[in-house]
Amino acid sequence: MKLDARDFDILRALSREGRMSKARLAEAIGLSPTPAWERLKKLEKAGLIEGYHAKINLRKLGATVTVFVAAELADHTQASFQTFEASVQSHEEILGCWALGGGFDYLLQIVTRDIDAYQRLIDTLLDARIGIARYFTYIVTKQVKGGGAPPLGLFTDHLD
Secondary structure, eight states, rough: OOOOOHHHHHHHHHOOOOOOOHHHHHHHHHOOHHHHHHHHHHHHHSSSOOOOOOOOOGGGGGGOOEEEEEEEOOOOHHHHHHHHHHHTOOTTTTEEEEOOOOOEEEEEEEEESSSHHHHHHHHHHHHHTEEEEEEEEEEEEEOOOOSSSOOOGOOOOTOO
């Protein structure tokens, strides 16, 4: 799908504020509501917009701890990777999981109520025998940056 500057304007606007009304989106990108809405629907249909989400401030709900875990699997077969990846899908505390090239196989982002809850989750994963050979825990002490809009400028160099 070939995108133009207006399409990128829509993506930028929605990545900052996903709950925009049709009129507000049209105003933000300098189009009338109907063409703006048609472009939005085209972007959704093409799969460029995967969904709309609320950003929840967990600190307002209670104490939490964020942990990053670097995990190495014992066996590097396709079946081992599939088993591990299927298992992490079933734990809501695991917010993100990335397969890595280099020293470790995966990086997981985990949010739990406290360190004890984190340890219970790790024990569950180890007891499930999903192939974890070793893991390293990194506790977040302060978020410096995160959850920002994607760097859409990387894709707009060629636009007029």
